[in-house]
Amino acid sequence: MNILLLWHMHQPDYTDHSSNIALMPWVRLHAVHGYLDMVEMVGRFPTLKAIFNFSPVLLEQIEKLVKKETKDFIEILTRIPADELNQVQKQKILENFFKANYDTLIRPIPRYYELLKRRGKVVNFAKLEELTSLFSTQDYLDIQVFYNLVWCGYTARKRYPLIEELRKQGGHYTEGQKEELLEVHHEILASIIPSYKAALERGQIEITISPYYHPILPLIYDTNFARRCMPNVSLPSQFKAPEDALNQLKQGQEKMKSVFGQPARGVWPSEGSVCPELIPLFKETGFDYFFTDESILFRSLELDPYWRGKHEEHLLLFQGWRVELPESSIFALFRERPLSDFIGFKASQNDPTQAANFLLHNLENTCKYIDPRRGAILLALDGENAWEAFHDGGEAFLSCFYQGLVNHRNLRTVRAKDYFDENPPLNTVHKLYTGSWINADFDIWIGDSEENKAWEWLGKTREFLIHKSGQKNVAIEQLAKSWSCLYAAEGSDWFWWYGPDFSTDSDQIFDELFRTHLKNVYGFLGVTPPPYLDIPINVPSPPVPYVCPRLYISPKLTGRLENYFDWVGSGFLDISVQQTAMYQSNRIGKKLFFGFDKKHFYLRLDLVVKPDIVVVDFLSPKWRRIECKATGDQQWEKKIEAIDQNGSFQPLQGTVEVFWDDFFILSADIASLGWEKEDQVSFFVRILDRNHLGLERYPEKGTIDFIFPSEDFELQQWFI
Structure with a gap:
């Protein structure tokens, strides 16, 4: 059975081309982490085959950082001697230098975690100064x-002794050590493209690619195409630029040839976004096949x-397809979604x-039902x-997974070009649905007021550029720079963070970058940008991911809402709100409520389906774990445990009650949890399947924190 592993690597254009400063550090930081680790891990298994898909603008940014043609703002801020930092620079450091996974990257280093807690896990801009x-x-x-x-991955830690030395030192660093670390970063940056080229x-x-600046090609071709999959959507004024879609593909192939010496045969359209009109463009730009969801x-097929x-x-699903339209035809592979999502979202929650x-096991099981000579599963x-x-940065998981693949008698990893060369598709589909890999529509990138405003401003800027392009006295070099900035603004990432779908503490920077690209279109042509481009599109939302309890609660333990006031004053986390750079489908959780009275802790989960196992992990004030396993209609196996000096969980005496009806509800006695007045409580919740396989975590990162109050709690919180 043919297994195709496609790892998509992309970053938008973070560079302000008027200053050549990258306003965000993610190209460099992902280089010393994921980009290095992924190619090194493949090298450990010489018989393994894999596909790496790059956005060309990512390759461009790596090249420019290596050549020092672009400066990284965070690196600039890092290199300033600490005793020379001014007030604004200190604020920028406190704002930006904790943007890492709290649990996996920051918490393992005690002093760094203590500094984070001193700043606050959520940036309070009003008090930053x-x-x-x-x-x-x-x-x-x-x-x-x-x-x-902390961004240095497992490969860097093994390859450069300095990194482990600094981690063991745990703080109290010198300016010289800081400079040595940054030099390691640049050595790694310089090795990234040669490493992938050697593996190729x-x-x-x-190596396959996406269109140059990672745009949503169907929307660049014509934003009205969104109505095909979203008939009732509110759209901006029509943006229609099929020639831009073609140029994004052409320039992508040119970058591929300049970096790797050969064109790409395969294309991952940004976010798996396709429409029938793209097939002739794929063929014109030299692609033999594309990938989507x-x-x-x-x-x-419908x-x-x-x-x-x-x-x-x-x-x-498990085969290559020919997509044959009146205008053109091309091969295609469609990703298996659940297993792909498992790697991206759930593997980290499990052993x-x-x-x-x-x-x-799932790959092997699928093999039983498919012709092994022609069958294919795309992850x-x-x-x-x-x-x-x-x-551990995924080292143990990937090592075990790759080892299992290369040793398996019924599974073989293949490159897409080898698969299609050996197995020209036998089945043909004569229609191509218009949509993306997320819900087969474009809701993430268009239709919200912020997203639509961004499309309006993009359209106005393009109209200006078309007008200037027709004038004879415009310098070709400046015109080319302006077009590059416009293409950069067409990238999908700016629209990803607009609207209510996704949020991050960098929303305002993404907004600034989008508007900067548009302003540079005017600036390179000697024209003052329109004043509206100085106005942020993004409307900041409250930086509080959850609400802490403000009243004692004593809900009925039935799993039903017996009384409206049962949960008034409780803590609340909206599980459905996504907070990350990746999208997860088929979520179980919707809402989480939590609270307490003087003797009990209460937890309520609003879930789509009844859970097999619910685990509540308390990290402070004492390490406790509550596990509830469904054994029947209303039967639950419940246990509460504490961690001993050897890191093992041992059973504790305590009372836990659990019910499921309209929602899941849990009650635990506070005495067994070991809480005292004014203790800070930190906890998170996990949903497991019956085999103890992690499905979801609430919150996705970090913990829910609150103070267990003193006797006058309700008096302090009193309200009418």
Whole structure:
């Protein structure tokens, strides 16, 4: 059975081209982490085959950082001696130098975690200037080092002794050590492209690409195409630029040839976004096949009269397809979604061996129903962001998974070009659905007021550029720079963070970058940008991810809402709100409520389905774990445990009650949890399947924190 692993690597254009400063550090930081780790891990298994998909603008940014043609703002801030930092620079450090996974990257280093708690886990911009006085010169120096240190992945830690030495030192660094660490970063940056090129030349990997600046091609072609999959959406004024879609593909192939010496045969359209009009463009720019999501295949089959009625046969997914339209035809592979999502979102929540074996078992089981000579399973996902959630950067999981693949008698990893050369598709679909890999629509990137405003401003800027391009007295070089800035603004990432779908503490910087690209279109042509481009599009939302309890509660333990006031004053976390750079489908959790009276802790989970196992982990004031396993309709196996000196959980005496009806509810006695008045309580919740495989975590990162109050709690919180 043919297994195709596609790891997608992309970053938008973070560079302000008027100053050549990258306003965000993610190209460099992902280089020393995921980009290095992923190619090194493949090298450990010489018979393994994999596909790496790059956005060309990522390759461009790596090249420019290596050549020092671009400066990284965070690196500039890092290199300033701590005793020379001014007030504004200190604020920028406190704002930006904790942008890392708290649990896996910051918490393992006690001093760094203590500095984070001193700043606050959520940035309070109103008090940021005041907070700067709480940190000494040595504190700022340590923060500068820690931030650049924790992003170094497992390969860097093994390859460069300095990194382990600095981690063991744990703080109190010198300016010289800081400079040495940054030099390691640049050595790694310089090695990234040669490492992938070497893997390509030895035949172990295939390089495919996305359109140059990672735009949503169907929307660049014509924003009105969104109505095909979202008929009731509110759209901006029509943006229609099929020539831009073509140029994004052409320039991508040119970058591929300049970096790797050969064109790419395969294309991952940004966010798996496709429409029929793109097929001729793919063929014109030299692509033999494209990749997208399984939902696009099934909806395309539904449109095709030949396949209508057969489109729900899931096994049709596991093969290459010919997409044949009147204008052109091309091959395609469609990603298997659940297993791809498991790697991206759930593998990190499980034992690495167990997670790898879960994947291998499912792949092997699928083989039983498919022609092994022609069958294919495409696992395609983000190749960089997922690894931050693993405590070891994903090393143990990937090593076990790859080892299982290369040793398996019924599974073989292949490159897409080898698969298609050996197995020209036998089945053809004559329709192609318009949509992306996320819900088979474009809701993430268009339709919200912020997103639509961004499309309006993009359209106005393009109209200006078209007008200037027709004038004879415009310098060709300046015109080319303006077009590059416009293409950069067409990238998908700016629209990803607009609207309510996703949020991060960098929303305002993404907004600034988008508007900067548009302003530079005017600036390179000697024209003052319109004043509206100085106005932020993004409307800041409250930086509080959850609400803490403000009243005692004593809800009925039935799993039903017996009284409206049962949960008034409780703590609340909206599980449904996404907070990350990746999208997860088919979520179980919707809402989480929590609270207490003087003797009991209460937890309520609003879930789509009844859970098999719910685990509540308390990290402070004492390490406790409550596990509830469903054994019948209303029967639950419950236990409460404490961790001993050897790191093992031991059973504790305590009362836990659990019910499920409209929602899941849990009650535990506070005495067994070991809480005292004014203790800070930190906890998170996990949903497991019956085999103890992690499905979801609430919150996705970090913990819910609150203070267990004194007797006068309700008097302090009293309200009418």
